[in-house]
Amino acid sequence: MCSDRNKDAKRPRRATAQTVADLAGVSRSAVSRAFTPGAYVDSEKRRRILKIAADTGYQPNALAAGLKAGQSNLVAVFVGNMRSPYDSAFVGELAQALSGLKKWPILIDRTGANTDQALRELLRYPLDALILRGGSMSEEIVDRCARFGIPMISSGRPVQGPRVDNVCCRNADGMTMITDLLISRGRRRFGFLSGPEEFYSSSRRRAGVLQALDRAGLDLVAEHPTDYSVDSGYGAARSLLSRASLDALVCANDATAIGALSAARDLSLNVPGDLAIVGFDDIAMAKWPTFRLTTVRNPIDAAVDAIIALLERRLVDPGRPEESIFLDPSVIERETH
């Protein structure tokens, strides 16, 4: 093929500090100072410069500024699965909070074909940090991230490593609380829908249920694994409910609880009359009119606040000791218990 004829139709290069400086009759550094809060510039001159900048659409090039400063203001956000309501709400909140700090989230979805490769490519940018939604990720991949050398904040799975800070919900406590609630309401025959083995949250949540039952002198009557999806919750609940007589079904997350709720309905069980069903996370769907699910709130806002706080501290002092923040879940009583 031949060379393109509209080569001159190239995208116009953006205005630079020099462009503005020439137009304003000042030096390039004056322009830079006009954009630097607290720098020494005659305030009248600054006004003139900013005016011309606005007219020409000039903005300091963040690539050049970042190169100079050794900081990109870019933050990788690595998340398990954007199709999970919890993860996507988490990402939305986080993106908002980061933009307040003028940090920009680059989104990486674990479900991508070769994420490892992609993550490595992304590291060509001198990222300020890597924020990991590790609750929905395997230990292996999380550990790999911790070795990249950039500051990391892991949410949902505690990770040991240099410059790795942690935010984590007290999963076990949450489950103990809600199981206690069910016990106090007279439930005695408990079933449990567990999460994927490789997720940290799964084992902690299971431990919480077992602890509450143990203290009450009760045994788990039946148990079934799930992959945390609605469908697998549905299947697991059907199988469990058809082979055991239960009066309470604790589910490792809301999605499986929602599946279980549907299964109970299909089996003509009365919820909460015959059977209590509870979940964990308090995703948006939990309060939908059809479900009104009693659940444990895994607070996204608190998690995001904690991440932001840890990030700010780490950026101020990169050598500071690693820190972990634990979040308290709370029971949300709706209509399925």
Add this chain to the structure above:
Amino acid sequence: MCSDRNKDAKRPRRATAQTVADLAGVSRSAVSRAFTPGAYVDSEKRRRILKIAADTGYQPNALAAGLKAGQSNLVAVFVGNMRSPYDSAFVGELAQALSGLKKWPILIDRTGANTDQALRELLRYPLDALILRGGSMSEEIVDRCARFGIPMISSGRPVQGPRVDNVCCRNADGMTMITDLLISRGRRRFGFLSGPEEFYSSSRRRAGVLQALDRAGLDLVAEHPTDYSVDSGYGAARSLLSRASLDALVCANDATAIGALSAARDLSLNVPGDLAIVGFDDIAMAKWPTFRLTTVRNPIDAAVDAIIALLERRLVDPGRPEESIFLDPSVIERETH
């Protein structure tokens, strides 16, 4: 393994091409060439350089490379609301597809406090493009984006402007198809739950319903606005169903259809016996066991494919004429019609 020699030190600066060059006893340019596919380097030397790079953790600094090239490989993805299942699934798919192109999505959520400000700040990066999920955004904000001067791809709301390409689902056709289906099944008394006036999709979807009814010589019996949320769908449906006798309720999206489904149940209406309820989008929840919603598929995969294609073409030839790709929706028959 993990050497932590400078625990008090500032974050170590990353290895540069010079570091690797010195170690390998070659010039900086040789290192650069080793990382440039198809550049002239002795293949043995390249191997040695890459080995040393791997050992030192060297990767070319994307900020410097981008500064040089006048291209950042960064793409802004501006989305209406990450709490909407459609938008978040869209973002997930898009992020995956972009990483295959080595383009990195920076996520901006419209619901942020001062998004306009944030977007402007983000433009300090020489972004390759701005991808806009405009279906869930007002015209005003979309037009503002079109004026930023960087290539833009709008999905879900056609936008006129230089270097603005469009991807859009044939909303009206989809609604016409599903309304035709209901008519062919004998439905005659139609209600409609409309979307927010300021969203482009709302009016198109409404037009599609009206066209099908018109051709069949039917009138819309009743109509109620929503904000596209489940709750507003629930409220709108309750209000509509209590004042009009309907045998079909067409909803402008799946969320409102799901709300309507719950309202119908609470009113002891038999779906689909007494009343058909259908939605639009085919979000993940539409196929959940409790809903099994008949709906119109608004194909995310096709939209993402189209966006990627448009992006590639625009990057190759920035001056090319603007292009629009229209996507065909399809009816998904489940159990509510």
Add this chain to the structure above:
DNA sequence: TTGTAAGCGTTATCAA
């Protein structure tokens, strides 16, 4: 308060 000049880490060009 202002301007000059020296990098930041790359890559493209050019001469060897």
Add this chain to the structure above:
DNA sequence: TTGATAACGCTTACAA
């Protein structure tokens, strides 16, 4: 095939 060199656009000592 290789190495020196000149940008890319910015910030910040340092000098004026």
